[in-house]
Amino acid sequence: MKLTIKKELLLDALIKVSKAISTKNLIPVLAGIRFDVSKKKLTLTASDNDITIETTIDANDTKDFVIEKEGSIIIQGKYILDIVRKLPDEYINIELIDELKIMIYTENSEFNLNGINESEYPSIDLEESKKKIVISNSVMKEIVSQTAFAASHEETKPVLTGINFNIVGDTLECNSTDSYRLARKIIKLEEASDDNYNIVIPSHNLEEFCKILDEDKENIEIHIFNNKILFKYKNIKFQSRLINGTYPNTSNLMPTDSYLIVSANLNDLYSVIDRASILTSDKEKNIVTLETEGDTLILKSSSAEIGRVEEKMKIQKNNQENIKISFSAKYMMEALKSFRTENVELHFGGEIKPIVLKSKEDESLTQLVLPIRTY
Numbered sequence: 001m002k003l004t005i006k007k008e009l010l011l012d013a014l015i016k017v018s019k020a021i022s023t024k025n026l027i028p029v030l031a032g033i034r035f036d037v038s039k040k041k042l043t044l045t046a047s048d049n050d051i052t053i054e055t056t057i058d059a060n061d062t063k064d065f066v067i068e069k070e071g072s073i074i075i076q077g078k079y080i081l082d083i084v085r086k087l088p089d090e091y092i093n094i095e096l097i098d099e100l101k102i103m104i105y106t107e108n109s110e111f112n113l114n115g116i117n118e119s120e121y122p123s124i125d126l127e128e129s130k131k132k133i134v135i136s137n138s139v140m141k142e143i144v145s146q147t148a149f150a151a152s153h154e155e156t157k158p159v160l161t162g163i164n165f166n167i168v169g170d171t172l173e174c175n176s177t178d179s180y181r182l183a184r185k186i187i188k189l190e191e192a193s194d195d196n197y198n199i200v201i202p203s204h205n206l207e208e209f210c211k212i213l214d215e216d217k218e219n220i221e222i223h224i225f226n227n228k229i230l231f232k233y234k235n236i237k238f239q240s241r242l243i244n245g246t247y248p249n250t251s252n253l254m255p256t257d258s259y260l261i262v263s264a265n266l267n268d269l270y271s272v273i274d275r276a277s278i279l280t281s282d283k284e285k286n287i288v289t290l291e292t293e294g295d296t297l298i299l300k301s302s303s304a305e306i307g308r309v310e311e312k313m314k315i316q317k318n319n320q321e322n323i324k325i326s327f328s329a330k331y332m333m334e335a336l337k338s339f340r341t342e343n344v345e346l347h348f349g350g351e352i353k354p355i356v357l358k359s360k361e362d363e364s365l366t367q368l369v370l371p372i373r374t375y
Contacts, residue, residue: 001037001071001096005057006064007084010092013044013055014081016212016236021077022048029120032074035094036118037067045124046077051205052124052239053212071096072118080104083111126230126237129223133167133193137213137233140220143174143185144206146338146365151203152178159245162200167193175250176203181331182253182354182368183338197224200247205240212236253368255354258347261318262292266344266359269297270336272311276301277329279309286329287372292322301329323348326374327355335367 017033027049034045042065045054059065073096084092089106096115097103104111144163152160157179164175170192174185209231213220221232231238273288276299280286288301297315302308325348332355336344341361348355357367 001035001073001094002067002069003037003042003095004066004068004091004093005042007087007090007092009057009064011081011084013042013057014077014084016055017044017046017053018077018081019208019212020046020048020051020053022050023078027122029074029116029122031077032116032121033077033080034072034074034118034121036072037070039067039070042067045121047122047124049122050202050241051208052126052237054124054126054237056235058235069096073100073102074116074118074121075102075113079113124239126239127223128221128230128232129225131194131223132232133172133222133224134190134219135172135187135222137216137218137220139187141210141213142340143187144203144210146185147174147176147183148203148207149176149334149338150178150181150183150367151176154178159200159243159247161204162202162243162247163206164247164250165197165199165201167195167197169193169196175247177248177250177253180328180370181335182250182366183335184250184254184366184368186364198247199224199229200243200245201229201240202243209238209240212238253354254366255347255349255356258349258356259319260292260321260323260348262297262323262346262348263316263318263343264297264313264346266336266339266341268313269344270333272297272299272313273329273333273336276309276311277333279303279306280329287326287374288329288332289324289326289374291324292317323351325351325355326372327369328372331369335369338367339365 030048036043040059042057059067083104087106093105095103100115102113102115147163160178166173170189172187172189176183218234223230227242229240276288277286280301288299291298295314297313299311335357339359341359345358346355354368354370
């Protein structure tokens with residue numbers, strides 16, 4: 001194996017695949033990145049058994065990437081990434097010597113690393129299914145940013161640590177909940193799916209996938225299998241395991257009616273809740289109480305040790321009813337932050353019923369926050 005490659009080409013690919021390297025993995029070979037050099041391309045693969053990322057760099061007869069000799073080797077991910085990142089040269093040479101010795105060199109620098117035989121790497125199948133679902137890059141980022149935060153971090157209920165993708169025809173419904181709140185995003189697919197799917201993808205894995213997406217309009221292909229999902233994007237394949245188990249029917253949580261709808265400017269409401277939560281003593285729950293009096297919304301919080309705060313702002317209501325309800329400021333602010341709109345509506349069904357957040361400017365997104373009893 002011998003090649004010369006432009007630094008920025010290699011570094012970009014290494015950064016992408018290195019997201020699948022686990023520092024805690026008990027299998028030493030999985031701390032490495034697999035290099036496969038063929039006549040026409042370099043393929044980099046990394047996996048931690050939970051996610052696998054593969055990317056390819058084509059040799060397009062330019063001086064930016066020249067292959068002199070084919071071969072395969074596994075190189076320690078941390079070291080190759082650090083070396084490539086810190087080398088000041090524009091071009092880097094990588095050469096395999098004596099089967100397991102890798103020499104990385106430029107005009108003024110030379111690094112010699114011990115490699116691992118590629119035969120020790122676990123067998124990874126990155127096959128594509130015959131049926132694929134196509135979604136735009138921007139929509140995928142939107143889905144994850146507007147739902148992942150509401151997933152649970154408690155491993156006691158593994159199924160709640162993921163985002164539920166429910167595909168029926170041309171509708172994709174994504175839900176995440178930790179039992180105290182719910183985020184729901186519904187989008188229309190450009191093409192209807194032949195099969196229906198109801199799967200749960202680890203939310204952390206989806207967030208990692210979104211980190212390697214560029215700011216472009218390239219589409220993403222989704223290939224779904226029994227126990228895994230493969231995303232294909234440009235020259236990248238990203239595979240994740242699926243979470244076993246049945247996702248709860250979240251439709252039961254969504255109230256069908258509300259006796260009061262409050263409309264407010266999203267940024268103003270967020271700021272008011274943010275300030276009202278400053279004096280809450282429990283940073284996890286940070287409970288604030290919301291009241292309405294006419295067209296005024298009042299937010300209060302207090303702590304016996306710290307003090308109390310009261311904030312007011314003007315709102316619009318759909319009737320003359322009033323409400324008094326308490327909730328977690330943290331959860332409410334995270335729900336508000338997921339909207340990309342100017343205004344937001346709070347739908348109240350009662351003092352002990354869930355608060356539903358919607359916006360007429362984006363009907364694809366619904367957030368739900370459970371109230372907290374303070375008596």
